Amino acid sequence: MRRRSLLLAALPAGLVTLAGCGDDDKSGSSRASASPSPSSSPPPKIVDGPLPAVTAGVKFGEKPTVAKGSGEPSKNLAVKTLIAGSGRPVAENEFIQANYLGQIWDTGKVFDNSYDRGSPLLMQLAQGTIIDGWRYALLGKKIGSRIEIAVPPAYGYGKAGQPQAGIKGTDTLVFVIDVVSSFNSGSSAKGKAVAQNDAALPKVAVNTDGKVPKVTVPKTDPPKKLVSEYVLEGDGPKLKPEQTVLCQFQGLVWESGKTFQQTYGTGRLSQFSIEQMQQTVKGLAQGLNGKKVGSRVLIVVPPELGYGDKPPSGGLIKKGSTLVFTVDILAAM
Numbered sequence: 001m002r003r004r005s006l007l008l009a010a011l012p013a014g015l016v017t018l019a020g021c022g023d024d025d026k027s028g029s030s031r032a033s034a035s036p037s038p039s040s041s042p043p044p045k046i047v048d049g050p051l052p053a054v055t056a057g058v059k060f061g062e063k064p065t066v067a068k069g070s071g072e073p074s075k076n077l078a079v080k081t082l083i084a085g086s087g088r089p090v091a092e093n094e095f096i097q098a099n100y101l102g103q104i105w106d107t108g109k110v111f112d113n114s115y116d117r118g119s120p121l122l123m124q125l126a127q128g129t130i131i132d133g134w135r136y137a138l139l140g141k142k143i144g145s146r147i148e149i150a151v152p153p154a155y156g157y158g159k160a161g162q163p164q165a166g167i168k169g170t171d172t173l174v175f176v177i178d179v180v181s182s183f184n185s186g187s188s189a190k191g192k193a194v195a196q197n198d199a200a201l202p203k204v205a206v207n208t209d210g211k212v213p214k215v216t217v218p219k220t221d222p223p224k225k226l227v228s229e230y231v232l233e234g235d236g237p238k239l240k241p242e243q244t245v246l247c248q249f250q251g252l253v254w255e256s257g258k259t260f261q262q263t264y265g266t267g268r269l270s271q272f273s274i275e276q277m278q279q280t281v282k283g284l285a286q287g288l289n290g291k292k293v294g295s296r297v298l299i300v301v302p303p304e305l306g307y308g309d310k311p312p313s314g315g316l317i318k319k320g321s322t323l324v325f326t327v328d329i330l331a332a333m
Contacts, residue, residue: 044077044136044155051080051148052105052174058082060146063115064101064176068108069150073172078150079137082176087143090182093126095246095269096138097180097331105150105172111165120180122246122333131156138179147177181331183246185267186210189296189328191232202254204231204298204326212264213296213326215252222254222322227300228287231326234294239332241289244273246331254300254322260315269330281306284325293332299325 050073056065060083090096097120101113114121123130125138133151141147151173153159159169167173188208196203200220205213213231239245247270250262263270278285283301291297301323303309311317 044132044152046079046136047074047076048080049078049150050074051078051150052108054082054148054176060085060144060178061099063113066101066103066108066148066174066176069105069172069174073105073150073152075152077133077136077152077155080148081141081145082148083144083146085142085144085146085179087145087179088182089140089142090125090138090179091184092139093124093184095122095124095183095271095331097122097182097333098138099178099180100175102173102175104167105174109166111162111167111173119333120178122244122331133173134175134177138177141179143179143182145179147175147179149175149177151175183269183330185263185265185269187269187328187330188248189232189234189294189330191230191234191292191295194230194233196229196231201227201229201300202252202298202324204296206232206296208232210248210264212250212262215250215257215324215326217252217254217257217324222302223300224302226283226286226302226305227298228291229298230291230295231298232294232296232328234292234329236293236295236329237332238290238292239274239288239329241274241278241285243332244271245288245329246271246333248328248330250326252324253316253318254324255318256316258316260317281323283323284327287325288327288329291329293329295329297325297327297329299327301325 052067052069054064054066057063099114099120103110125135133155137149153169156173157167161167161169188210190208193206203216207213248263249270250259252259274285274288283305287299303320306323307317309319311319
């Protein structure tokens with residue numbers, strides 16, 4: 001089972017709500033994260049230090065070694081840019097991918113790091129989804145930056161601490177964070193266009209401006225078997241069944257050509273587990289499995305791998321409907 005990061009304040013609740021969708025759902029029912037919970041602390045004062053030295057692994061992307069804290073840490077949030085990136089600044093509510101190492105100020109004990117796992121953390125910088133120390137420290141930082149921060153308890157785990165990680169309610173936490181990438185509602189797949197030569201399949205636009213790609217469904221009978229084809233082929237790692245996917249997507253009904261749900265243009269992205277999607281729309285899960293991050297994929301789902309004779313009530317999907325999806329795979333964890 002994939003180990004959940006200690007940084008996340010809540011498990012993502014952004015499962016694609018296909019089972020409950022209505023007609024052309026542009027309201028963004030595919031929420032990208034759990035609803036934010038009220039913050040227990042006002043915004044922190046951000047100061048330059050003190051911060052312990054990074055003694056080894058000083059390059060971006062390298063696992064750092066950090067000295068133990070010296071003296072008393074600040075009661076404020078200490079933030080220092082060790083390496084200034086050249087990408088765009090990160091904004092509130094965006095998703096970011098970041099590698100990090102976290103340790104306790106007093107002891108220098110490392111309690112968590114993503115470098116050893118070989119996979120950056122994917123999370124949303126929003127209230128209630130990540131510890132506040134990260135949320136406030138990373139806003140406005142540029143992609144490609146390495147940031148060191150010292151987080152007092154009020155902006156970490158509070159008085160309760162995090163016993164499973166050996167963190168007490170009085171512990172100040174030190175993090176080194178490499179901001180790898182970020183995604184927002186204007187993000188699209190950026191892969192290489194793949195020829196669409198099969199006249200029996202829908203044609204999908206290859207725009208990469210974050211706007212909904214036009215899908216033209218042919219006036220023919222749908223295929224009887226699952227179809228999963230690249231429209232834009234990315235160069236990222238292949239998706240695995242146990243991963244969570246961050247994406248833009250739209251779903252259409254083959255028979256009518258009408259959209260029943262989408263994220264494009266809603267101001268939100270969608271985040272869902274492939275394994276859990278297997279319990280809802282098997283064809284969508286199977287069609288994404290093994291596809292490369294950074295790709296746009298066309299998936300045609302026959303009824304037996306979709307909703308069959310039990311479609312959602314009151315919507316565009318009917319008994320025996322074939323479903324057409326376009327999915328921009330932005331990131332995975």
